[in-house]
Amino acid sequence: MSKIRLLTLIFFTILLTGCKVNNTQKASENCLAYRIKLFEESAPCPKGLNVSEYTFQNQIVYVLGGKKCGADMTAEVINTDCNTIGYLGGITGNTKINKENFSNAVFNRIVWKN
Numbered sequence: 001m002s003k004i005r006l007l008t009l010i011f012f013t014i015l016l017t018g019c020k021v022n023n024t025q026k027a028s029e030n031c032l033a034y035r036i037k038l039f040e041e042s043a044p045c046p047k048g049l050n051v052s053e054y055t056f057q058n059q060i061v062y063v064l065g066g067k068k069c070g071a072d073m074t075a076e077v078i079n080t081d082c083n084t085i086g087y088l089g090g091i092t093g094n095t096k097i098n099k100e101n102f103s104n105a106v107f108n109r110i111v112w113k114n
Helices: 003-042
Strands: 049-056 059-066 074-079 084-089 106-113
Touching (some): 003 049, 059 084, 059 106
Antiparallel strands (some): 049 059, 049 106, 074 084
């Protein structure tokens, strides 16, 4: 195989592999942006909201929380596919997600706040 063909093959392999990663990342970003919009629109207290990113149980999760308007309000925890994996707080003061204490989560960053 000539060097040009080999380089062309390597180039297209890298290009195609990169596109798959970007599409997956964009899908996660799009679902998160959509969930943030819903969160902001449906919150009983629209000020003081935030979405924080954590590493928990070897995955990235997001906590949709912030200012509470009542004792029984919860903070939703979602994964990168925007599936709900649990709720924190509420009237019972829940601190566990998937039977593990959320205090084991590692805070990464604030993704959004108003």
